[in-house]
Amino acid sequence: MSTELTTTAGAAGARSQAIGRFLSRYGILLSFLILFAILSFAHPNFLSTANLMNVLRQVSINGILAIGMTFVILTGGIDLSIGSVLALTGVVAGSLVTGEDPYNPAIAFFAAVGVGALFGAVNGTLIARFSVPAFVVTLGMLSMARGATLLYSNGRPIPNLSPEFRWLGQGFIAGIPVPVIIFAIVFIAAWITLRYTVYGRWIYAVGGNVKSAKTSGIPTRTVIFSAYLLMGALAGLAGMILTARTTSALPQAGLGYELDAIAAVVIGGTSLTGGVGSVVYTLIGALIIGVISNGLDLMGVSSYYQQIIKGAIIVVAVLIDRSRNLNP
Amino acid sequence: MFGVATNKKNGALELRSTGRNVLVAEPASPGEGKPEQAHHVLVPPASVSPSAPQQGVVADTDLLLAATSISKAFAGVPALVDGRIRLKRGSVHALCGGNGAGKSTFLNILMGLHRADAGTVMVKGRVVHYASAAEALADGIAIITQELSPVLDMTVAENIYLGREPRRLGWFADKAKMEADATALFARLGFDIDARVTMRSLSVAKIQLVEIAKAISRESDILIMDEPTSAIGEKEAATLFQAIRSLQDQGVGIIYVSHRLTDIFSIADSYTVFRDGRFIEAGDLADIDRQRLISLIVGRDLRDQEARDSTSTGEPMISVSGFARHGQFEDISLDLAKGEILGLYGLMGAGRSEFANALYGNAPKDAGTVTIEGRPVEIRSPSDALSNGIAIVTEDRKETGLVLTSSVSENVVLAALDQFSRLGFVDGKKVASNVDGQIARFRIRTASRDLPVQSLSGGNQQKVVLARCVETEPKILICDEPTRGIDEGAKREVYAFLSAFAAAGNSVLMISSEIPEILANADRILVFRRGRIAGELKGAAATQEALVHLAS
Numbered sequence: 001m002s003t004e005l006t007t008t009a010g011a012a013g014a015r016s017q018a019i020g021r022f023l024s025r026y027g028i029l030l031s032f033l034i035l036f037a038i039l040s041f042a043h044p045n046f047l048s049t050a051n052l053m054n055v056l057r058q059v060s061i062n063g064i065l066a067i068g069m070t071f072v073i074l075t076g077g078i079d080l081s082i083g084s085v086l087a088l089t090g091v092v093a094g095s096l097v098t099g100e101d102p103y104n105p106a107i108a109f110f111a112a113v114g115v116g117a118l119f120g121a122v123n124g125t126l127i128a129r130f131s132v133p134a135f136v137v138t139l140g141m142l143s144m145a146r147g148a149t150l151l152y153s154n155g156r157p158i159p160n161l162s163p164e165f166r167w168l169g170q171g172f173i174a175g176i177p178v179p180v181i182i183f184a185i186v187f188i189a190a191w192i193t194l195r196y197t198v199y200g201r202w203i204y205a206v207g208g209n210v211k212s213a214k215t216s217g218i219p220t221r222t223v224i225f226s227a228y229l230l231m232g233a234l235a236g237l238a239g240m241i242l243t244a245r246t247t248s249a250l251p252q253a254g255l256g257y258e259l260d261a262i263a264a265v266v267i268g269g270t271s272l273t274g275g276v277g278s279v280v281y282t283l284i285g286a287l288i289i290g291v292i293s294n295g296l297d298l299m300g301v302s303s304y305y306q307q308i309i310k311g312a313i314i315v316v317a318v319l320i321d322r323s324r325n326l327n328p
Numbered sequence: 329m330f331g332v333a334t335n336k337k338n339g340a341l342e343l344r345s346t347g348r349n350v351l352v353a354e355p356a357s358p359g360e361g362k363p364e365q366a367h368h369v370l371v372p373p374a375s376v377s378p379s380a381p382q383q384g385v386v387a388d389t390d391l392l393l394a395a396t397s398i399s400k401a402f403a404g405v406p407a408l409v410d411g412r413i414r415l416k417r418g419s420v421h422a423l424c425g426g427n428g429a430g431k432s433t434f435l436n437i438l439m440g441l442h443r444a445d446a447g448t449v450m451v452k453g454r455v456v457h458y459a460s461a462a463e464a465l466a467d468g469i470a471i472i473t474q475e476l477s478p479v480l481d482m483t484v485a486e487n488i489y490l491g492r493e494p495r496r497l498g499w500f501a502d503k504a505k506m507e508a509d510a511t512a513l514f515a516r517l518g519f520d521i522d523a524r525v526t527m528r529s530l531s532v533a534k535i536q537l538v539e540i541a542k543a544i545s546r547e548s549d550i551l552i553m554d555e556p557t558s559a560i561g562e563k564e565a566a567t568l569f570q571a572i573r574s575l576q577d578q579g580v581g582i583i584y585v586s587h588r589l590t591d592i593f594s595i596a597d598s599y600t601v602f603r604d605g606r607f608i609e610a611g612d613l614a615d616i617d618r619q620r621l622i623s624l625i626v627g628r629d630l631r632d633q634e635a636r637d638s639t640s641t642g643e644p645m646i647s648v649s650g651f652a653r654h655g656q657f658e659d660i661s662l663d664l665a666k667g668e669i670l671g672l673y674g675l676m677g678a679g680r681s682e683f684a685n686a687l688y689g690n691a692p693k694d695a696g697t698v699t700i701e702g703r704p705v706e707i708r709s710p711s712d713a714l715s716n717g718i719a720i721v722t723e724d725r726k727e728t729g730l731v732l733t734s735s736v737s738e739n740v741v742l743a744a745l746d747q748f749s750r751l752g753f754v755d756g757k758k759v760a761s762n763v764d765g766q767i768a769r770f771r772i773r774t775a776s777r778d779l780p781v782q783s784l785s786g787g788n789q790q791k792v793v794l795a796r797c798v799e800t801e802p803k804i805l806i807c808d809e810p811t812r813g814i815d816e817g818a819k820r821e822v823y824a825f826l827s828a829f830a831a832a833g834n835s836v837l838m839i840s841s842e843i844p845e846i847l848a849n850a851d852r853i854l855v856f857r858r859g860r861i862a863g864e865l866k867g868a869a870a871t872q873e874a875l876v877h878l879a880s
Contacts, residue, residue: 208731216743
């Protein structure tokens with residue numbers, strides 16, 4: 001009833017609504033800028049180029065995962081398996097570029113992305129075609145992919161990766177770390193896709209109301225399937241970058257990464273029920289997480305405390321989002 | 329039986345002894361900013377002797393509820409300016425008004441869900457200021473809302489006594505007593521429902537009846553019904569009306585809110601009309617006719633709709649043959665001509681909607697063929713239907729029609745995105761100019777095409793659904809209850825659109841449970857009964873009696 005009359009809003013109401021709109025649009029960005037300012041004053045090294053590049057490089061892996069997770073969550077789903085899939089693709093990539101006669105890094109790149117996409121396709125098929133809840137499917141896959149990783153690597157790290165491959169994680173182009181460049185490309189592609197393409201509209205419609213989307217002739221199962229496929233491929237990409245950065249492929253890599261990715265999406269305000277959100281906010285969410293852990297590292301706060309602080313920030317972010325929605 | 333606290337013989341009123349203090353508030357004077365800060369005065373309960381005059385008690389004991397000059401604004405936007413009502417004992421009082429008239433706000437204030445900015449509410453002679461629905465319930469006011477909220481996996485009996493379960497040994501819910509009480513309640517109301525089955529196994533109509541029984545079981549003496557028949561068929565409605573009459577005889581006062589004028593005239597005895605948040609008129613329904621009530625509601629003189637002149641060309645558009653989905657509908661065959669509006673009438677659960685969804689490819693069928701303009705077509709999915717020129721307005725715009733979280737613009741173009749895109753990229757400018765055209769064409773009241781569609785009123789949401797259908801340039805439009813829950817003015821616009829759509833040589837399949845609507849708008853009516861076509865009516869043979877006769 002109130003909303004029907006909003007067009008004739010009184011001056012006071014209009015002003016408070018305008019503030020509400022501004023906050024709901026830019027609140028996350030504002031929080032990030034405030035955090036950034038505080039850390040700049042709190043530690044002299046925070047603003048140094050080297051440190052900022054370091055932050056961006058750290059953010060890029062979680063950022064790539066969070067972008068895939070945004071697609072999945074926009075359709076109303078969830079993917080818990082990505083940490084394990086990332087580890088598997090990491091050891092697969094590592095195994096191809098180790099030893100006396102390493103393959104070209106491009107082969108490792110396609111193998112990692114391909115294996116990730118394959119696992120994503122299995123998730124997507126079970127979820128979209130057979131209507132098994134995403135939580136259950138990806139929880140199962142979390143365990144299976146980790147098992148496959150340990151089996152493939154015999155539970156041991158794969159060392160001696162070729163320098164060409166390591167460049168993907170450690171190199172620079174024009175002074176910018178390669179992972180950051182890859183992340184930027186993924187981000188821009190995802191942003192354009194969600195904002196300007198038909199497929200992007202489909203993602204939002206499926207998450208907003210799957211029945212309505214189906215009635216409108218949208219291939220809803222295919223759309224849902226594609227979100228998990230994309231998520232898997234991006235997990236593969238992130239797994240490859242992580243391996244290249246750490247100089248050896250670790251079978252225990254990526255533990256809990258799915259939670260960081262979900263956290264970035266949620267801090268960005270994307271609705272867990274689907275249909276509402278954006279990769280721009282996810283980017284800011286990922287940056288907030290990255291900046292906080294970097295800032296706490298610089299200040300010498302123990303990683304145990306860091307986990308507590310990170311968890312509290314996630315809950316507070318959602319709490320703010322809730323109260324904003326309840327009192328417009 | 330109903331906990332009515334009045335002793336009519338003595339002509340006095342005693343307050344119910346609830347064992348707690350009764351909250352009496354001074355009426356908030358108009359213009360007083362925040363009613364939350366009004367001073368509450370606590371008075372001891374129920375120890376007043378019947379003869380002693382008490383402040384705030386009115387002599388008229390027949391008056392259950394009197395509200396005057398109620399106003400309420402949300403964030404500075406007035407939703408209700410002058411709400412009034414007087415409800416007498418044993419009366420069914422229709423509260424009428426279009427969408428946005430302020431009825432829901434008014435009811436929410438009566439129920440303690442919102443607090444009025446100004447105005448006085450008197451319940452049984454006492455000025456009240458409820459802070460919560462629980463206080464209103466304790467005072468004997470119950471509401472049956474439009475939105476159903478059943479716990480699907482609990483039994484019917486458990487749903488009815490949810491939150492006030494009879495107990496055994498202080499800890500355990502007494503299931504046997506719940507079931508026995510619920511069964512007795514249904515028997516008294518004449519509802520044919522098994523109290524022991526889960527809510528999930530019931531039809532929407534039965535769930536609505538359970539919600540009604542639940543409100544009645546609270547033994548309230550003021551009952552508010554908000555669109556109680558919107559989800560039920562004629563048969564259930566008749567049962568409901570019987571139950572309402574027996575409540576009436578027991579002295580219960582009922583505020584009845586409905587867009588269905590037929591219902592209002594058959595069950596209510598008095599009326600109050602709101603328009604644009606203001607009280608317009610009140611009186612006895614015996615002194616007013618349909619036309620006059622409609623013009624009060626819409627604020628201009630709208631004639632009761634006359635039957636449209638058929639624009640059927642006789643040239644076949646679509647032929648459906650032998651459609652069947654076992655257990656839902658069997659052997660449905662029909663022909664629809666170009667320019668024709670074909671009505672499908674039937675009771676709730678007669679299989680009309682299921683048939684429509686199967687025809688559209690949205691639900692499976694076991695048998696049946698479709699021919700469009702002489703060409704056999706196979707429709708296995710909604711996208712098949714759309715590419716063959718069929719569009720659908722589904723029964724429930726919130727559940728299956730709109731993407732509520734998306735904007736007006738995104739909803740309008742959703743089904744026709746390929747027309748607005750090149751190489752997979754949406755042409756934003758083309759979408760914008762097109763959507764603005766549709767907003768103007770359907771007179772969709774929205775400040776911007778980018779507003780979320782959930783901020784629109786029901787009638788405007790329905791126009792968005794229609795606009796989306798038109799975007800796909802259909803030849804055949806299936807409309808399942810196209811005017812459910814929308815106001816009289818918006819209904820007229822929907823009818824005018826359908827008529828113009830047909831006149832342009834297209835075809836409409838119109839499903840409706842509202843008899844006057846289907847009689848006035850359809851050229852021909854097929855009646856469904858238990859999954860089969862029971863007969864066809866047209867011209868002078870199409871009367872209310874004939875429809876009901878064929879359908880039940």
